Amino acid sequence: GQHMVGVWFSDLDGASAHQAAMHCVPDGTYEALAVAPLGSGRLDPPDIALFYATPGAMMYFINGLQWAGYKKFDWGVVGESACADSWGRALTKREPSLSIPCFAERRYGGVLDDEMLMALPPDQLEKAIQGMEALAKNGFRYPFPQYGIQNDVRDGMARSYPDRKAPAAR
Numbered sequence: 001g002q003h004m005v006g007v008w009f010s011d012l013d014g015a016s017a018h019q020a021a022m023h024c025v026p027d028g029t030y031e032a033l034a035v036a037p038l039g040s041g042r043l044d045p046p047d048i049a050l051f052y053a054t055p056g057a058m059m060y061f062i063n064g065l066q067w068a069g070y071k072k073f074d075w076g077v078v079g080e081s082a083c084a085d086s087w088g089r090a091l092t093k094r095e096p097s098l099s100i101p102c103f104a105e106r107r108y109g110g111v112l113d114d115e116m117l118m119a120l121p122p123d124q125l126e127k128a129i130q131g132m133e134a135l136a137k138n139g140f141r142y143p144f145p146q147y148g149i150q151n152d153v154r155d156g157m158a159r160s161y162p163d164r165k166a167p168a169a170r
Contacts, residue, residue, distance in 0.1 A: 008080050021076075022084035023092045038122070048090045049122045052115040058098060060132060060142040065096060065124060067131030073098070080104070082117065090119035 001015030009015040036042040038049055053061065062073065075098050078084055085099035097119050101111040111117070135141075139159070147153050158164070 004080075018078060018081070021078045022081055023088040023097075024084065025088060025091045029091075038125075046122055048087055048119050049125055050087060050117060050119045052101075052111060052117055054114050055116055056144060057142055058116050058118060060135070060140075060144075061118065061128050062096075062098070063135055063140070064128035064131030064133075067134050068127070075099070086117045086119040090121065094121055096120035096124055 001009070001019040002012060004015040004018065005012050009018060030047075034043055036046075038046065065071075065073075073096060075089075076085070077100055080102050082099045082102035082105055086097055089095075089097035089099075099117045099119070101109075101115060101117050105111040105117070106113070132142075147156055
């Protein structure tokens, strides 16, 4: 972590702690890194898939992942080095990993301020899509339609939770 002292961290202890916190694929696990659009079929099968989306779209995607076989996702942020949070974690843990893109992704990769990055094993894409299709049948879609201040939110809540009684009128 010495190269990050005075750049991203004030001292070697902080830089070393940052390096130790990263999810790193063990040396020798892979021979190379190959990148291609999923639809091209050039990587068959790919080890992981990555995509960028807005926070709202990510939430809907996560809801889709959780539709069947619910699992709580716990993610962390190492700070600069979001690649460790995203594809490093997805490769080592073999599970979905959401990250906040770092300075380098934004500066050199052109990632926009309102984008987040998801990395996950490709089989999880189909699971999420099936879940989002089920949610859509229940009336939950993206983008999320907002009620706004002119509407009584109880109308929408009553459709989502029909077994709940409405509060007595005042």
